[in-house]
Amino acid sequence: MSTAVRTHTLADSATMIRRRLKHMLRYPAxxxxxxxxxxxFLLLFVYVFxxxxxxGLAGGGGREAYLNYVTPGIILMTTVGAATGTAISVAMxxxxxxxxxxxxMAISRSSILIGHVVGTMVSIGISIVVVTVVALAIGFRPTxxxxxxxxxxxxxxxxxxxxxxxxxxLGLAAKNPEGASNLPLLxxxxxxxxxxxxxxxxxxxxxxxxxxxxPFTPAIDTLRGLLMGDAIGTSGYQTITWSVCITxxxxxxSMKLFNRDPSR
Numbered sequence: 001m002s003t004a005v006r007t008h009t010l011a012d013s014a015t016m017i018r019r020r021l022k023h024m025l026r027y028p029a030x031x032x033x034x035x036x037x038x039x040x041f042l043l044l045f046v047y048v049f050x051x052x053x054x055x056g057l058a059g060g061g062g063r064e065a066y067l068n069y070v071t072p073g074i075i076l077m078t079t080v081g082a083a084t085g086t087a088i089s090v091a092m093x094x095x096x097x098x099x100x101x102x103x104x105m106a107i108s109r110s111s112i113l114i115g116h117v118v119g120t121m122v123s124i125g126i127s128i129v130v131v132t133v134v135a136l137a138i139g140f141r142p143t144x145x146x147x148x149x150x151x152x153x154x155x156x157x158x159x160x161x162x163x164x165x166x167x168x169x170l171g172l173a174a175k176n177p178e179g180a181s182n183l184p185l186l187x188x189x190x191x192x193x194x195x196x197x198x199x200x201x202x203x204x205x206x207x208x209x210x211x212x213x214x215p216f217t218p219a220i221d222t223l224r225g226l227l228m229g230d231a232i233g234t235s236g237y238q239t240i241t242w243s244v245c246i247t248x249x250x251x252x253x254s255m256k257l258f259n260r261d262p263s264r
Contacts, residue, residue: 016115020089021122034085035127038078039134045070045197046138053198064139071135072224073196076216078131079160080191082124083167084184090116090171091180113168113254120164121157128156142227152226155239159219162243163187165250172257190216195224215242 045053046067054066092098093112132140144152167184174180193210194200194217200208211217218238225232 016111017118017122020115020119034078034081034123035130037081038074038127038131041077042071042074042131042135043138045074056202057199067135067138067140068142068228069224070197071132071140072227073191073194073220074135075128075131075156075223076159076196076220077188077191078127079124079156079163080184080187082120082127082160083163083187084181085123086116086120086164086167087171087174087180087184088177090168091174091177094172095176113258116168116171117161117164120167121160124160124164143229144227148226148229152223155219155222155226155236158243159239162246162250165247165254167250169250169253169257172254190214191220194220196220215239215246218242 046063050063050066050070054060054062054064054069057065057069059065166187170183171180174183191197193207194214195211196216200211200217203211218235219242221235222232222239224230225235
């Protein structure tokens with residue numbers, strides 16, 4: 001790829017990113033929901049269920065221990081809500097003919113999808129910061145040092161990147177925005193059927209097997225280990241593997257759908 005082509009692609013991508021961010025400002029309801037729902041879940045599980053669930057953890061500890069346990073799971077749940085918004089946004093562009101219009105313009109075609117991906121990552125980053133600040137305000141006390149915080153941020157960025165590309169593919173695959181809002185529902189359920197809210201060893205055998213071999217459990221375990229100073233074992237490698245595989249699948253699926261003949 002020549003320097004001129006790369007410059008053209010970067011400039012077009014920057015334009016599409018600005019467009020995505022402006023949409024977030026003009027339609028704040030989705031952004032508020034993306035940030036608000038994880039905060040609601042955090043407060044609900046900590047103050048309603050936290051005392052009982054915290055006493056069931058190894059070593060007990062009640063509500064305070066449960067807050068430290070559940071916060072990483074809530075942070076990962078934040079990424080799923082934003083991914084749903086991305087699928088809807090992509091589907092709206094396709095349904096309203098914006099994508100078809102962009103196809104006729106002298107712009108880099110990849111920049112259209114890059115705008116959605118980067119814009120969503122910015123949105124998720126803001127959501128994660130808000131959830132973390134609320135958790136700290138109500139008593140979350142991570143023991144991570146600077147290196148662990150950097151590693152946690154890198155892990156989240158990689159995992160968010162993978163989910164965002166998958167969300168873009170789901171948005172392109174949907175026939176309309178309503179369908180796009182339903183396709184990511186499975187992703188929203190996965191943190192509940194993982195180690196986000198209770199340890200997997202407390203689950204029935206079949207559910208435990210599923211929980212331990214789905215992508216959110218190693219991601220949550222790794223994030224929890226980095227923030228709370230616990231051993232992460234092989235969960236870090238598993239998270240990286242899942243993230244790379246989901247990114248490749250989402251990217252290739254997105255490009256295939258995006259480049260298909262619109263007349264078909």
